[in-house]
Amino acid sequence: MFHVGMLIPCYAPTRLTASVVALCLLTQVAGAAGDWVEVEQRGVVEVRSEFAMDQAEWDNMFRELNGLQADLEGLLHLRPSNQIIEINLFRTKSSYQEFLRARVPEGVTRKALYVPGTDRGRVYVYRHWGYETDLRHEFTHALLHSSLPFVPMWLDEGFAEYFEVQANQRSHHNPHLGELKRRLLFGWGPNLANLEGKSDLSQMDGADYRECWAWVHFMMHGPDEVRQVLANYLHNVEQGNPAGQLGDHLRESIDLDAQLLRHFRQWK
Numbered sequence: 499m500f501h502v503g504m505l506i507p508c509y510a511p512t513r514l515t516a517s518v519v520a521l522c523l524l525t526q527v528a529g530a531a532g533d534w535v536e537v538e539q540r541g542v543v544e545v546r547s548e549f550a551m552d553q554a555e556w557d558n559m560f561r562e563l564n565g566l567q568a569d570l571e572g573l574l575h576l577r578p579s580n581q582i583i584e585i586n587l588f589r590t591k592s593s594y595q596e597f598l599r600a601r602v603p604e605g606v607t608r609k610a611l612y613v614p615g616t617d618r619g620r621v622y623v624y625r626h627w628g629y630e631t632d633l634r635h636e637f638t639h640a641l642l643h644s645s646l647p648f649v650p651m652w653l654d655e656g657f658a659e660y661f662e663v664q665a666n667q668r669s670h671h672n673p674h675l676g677e678l679k680r681r682l683l684f685g686w687g688p689n690l691a692n693l694e695g696k697s698d699l700s701q702m703d704g705a706d707y708r709e710c711w712a713w714v715h716f717m718m719h720g721p722d723e724v725r726q727v728l729a730n731y732l733h734n735v736e737q738g739n740p741a742g743q744l745g746d747h748l749r750e751s752i753d754l755d756a757q758l759l760r761h762f763r764q765w766k
């Protein structure tokens with residue numbers, strides 16, 4: 499898939515404006531990039547931070563990340579992985595870019611990213627308004643790739659979009675939901691085959707990300723048989739069995755597009 503082994507950057511156009519504004523507020527004097535003031539590991543998550551956080555902030559961060567891991571592994575019936583996921587938090591965008599320039603130069607222009615590794619997965623995020631969303635997004639990629647040998651790009655991004663909001667917002671308060679329901683009023687329809695045909699993030703736009711999220715939301719909250727198809731598919735991927743295309747299995751199971759549309763028309 500899309501050059502895993504390289505990087506999985508984040509594309510989040512709706513958050514860019516806020517990020518740029520917040521950057522102006524960050525006036526700390528920069529030290530050397532990667533000059534961690536604190537490093538802490540809990541479970542498989544190791545956080546390295548260029549900026550100080552008090553105990554409550556550390557506790558909150560680990561509670562959320564460890565909680566996301568437990569939720570994802572539980573909901574998707576994944577075998578927990580022992581691979582360390584290293585979270586690198588930078589105090590500014592410039593520090594983040596300086597650090598990446600020496601190590602992952604192709605990721606410098608990205609807002610946040612996950613880089614798989616044979617030793618550990620690595621997430622890179624810089625502090626800005628709402629950076630926790632980017633962190634949850636990239637962390638989701640890291641969790642999926644530490645448990646599964648591969649994940650189709652559309653599904654990978656769909657899960658990342660689904661889990662990037664706080665846990666209590668996943669089902670009813672993801673910003674994608676309102677936009678999708680507006681588009682439904684104007685006749686929007688899904689096209690999973692189109693998403694399945696994309697192999698590079700450069701082929702994906704905001705509408706594609708929203709549809710990836712929609713398919714995941716449908717599988718997480720829709721009919722039981724759809725959840726079962728997803729579980730079977732992920733089990734086969736995890737076991738190294740021939741898994742085929744998830745979209746094909748879904749289409750064999752139900753009247754797919756009609757069910758997705760019904761799901762969102764009825765979802766409040």
Ligand SMILES: [Zn+2]
Nearest residue numbers: 507508509658
């Ligand atoms: Zn992503």
